[in-house]
Amino acid sequence: MKFQYVPVLIAFGLGGLVAAVFVAAGMFLGPRRPSPVKEAAFECGNPPSGPAWGRFSVKFYLTAILFIVFDVEVVFMYPWAVLFRPLGVFGLVEMSVFVLVLTVGLVYVWRKGALEWD
């Protein structure tokens, strides 16, 4: 059954081809008249105030961490969902315990105010 992944490669190849055609067309069809002002960072007409690679709100890091926590749980649920019928009551009880732990975590995060954004 290795063959089933060949079409995925073909799809990536075709998608890449579409992207390459656009990039190439842009390169060859568009004019090329660079100037320092044109290549400056666009800050609504004001002179750029230095590079933008600086610090940003810690909220975004927090969101990323929460995402990792919850997304890994979701990934664990996929094989369970596929095999749910054979597992029966055992599967339901197991997942209930797991989701309970997950919910406790969610309630904790909620009460701590990690989900507030202001």
Add this chain to the structure above:
Amino acid sequence: MPADVAIATAKVLFALFLALQIMGLGVFFERKVSALIQDRIGANRAAIFGFAGLGLVNTLIADPIKFLLKEDITPAQSDRLLHFIAPCASLVPALATFAVVPFGDVLALGGRLINLQGAELNVGLLFVLAMASLGVYGVVLAGWASNNRWSLLGGIRGSAQMISYEVAMGLALIGVVLTYNTLDLQEIARAQGRLLWGWLPAWGILYQPLAFVVFLVAGIAESKRIPFDLPESESELVSGYFTEYSGAKHLMFMMSDFVEVVLVAALVTTLFFGGWQVPYLARDGFHFPWGTAVALPSLVVALLQVTAFALKVIAFTWLQIVIRWTLPRFRYDQLMRLGWKGLLPVSLANVMVSALLVLLAGRGA
């Protein structure tokens, strides 16, 4: 083997062709529906060699050409390599996802039984989620590589938004997997061909109405469209993560936006609205519940199914564009509240309730 590869290539090509055609129609809706909603005529002035007779169609042809003829500027302060990669990283995964979306049942052709799905993956749903995650890279790379304040803000907003709604989306899909016990999109589409009580097509929305709502909302958030368009919100961030993009690369970002809209429509169709299923149409023709049967050749059946799939996808593309032109934009805290405090608990509860119902119903559900 060469014949298999040729057939696979043809199928993937057809899936991409279908997707891009519906995307073009989506752009048409975007212009015309918005004009209708705002009580104006809409773009109708583009003339190709002095010929403006086709009105909006001329505009649709002229728009991409104009993008390609513009100068493609790479800002001096940017990370040139990442700046180049970002639009490709946005467009390619969005297009490649269509390879696993089934657009028909089977076509008997020259002694072969061709499964009408680009890549027959048994983990199709996981592939879809993986590609949706890859879509984040395009946004965050574009925001970072541009080295522009607006772009950076748009990029990190976009990545936080997309990963937040991905959790809810993944959980909503688990309800669907519980119902069908497979990750293969083609199997899911086939399972929806059964009839309930002998007359009602057993489409996914009957089993998972809540998952449908969560998936659609999360899907619109994933494609970064109004009311979730905070990554680009032009009134605050100029153009968000693609502020510093022009010409062909800007076109690629616009295009991947629309491809994602069509992708969400295609997934909603496949998971909740029967995919390519036409009610009462089996592989050998129609079998109506009142006993009439109409035998049809395989080619006609396949054509009907592909048409049904395309029409359903077009309907959901249209729905998303109507939503986009109807609602105002969320505030960022509202967006995060909806994602983490609204959709996440709801979809978690949906998983547990579905599991309980599946168990109670035994084999019936």
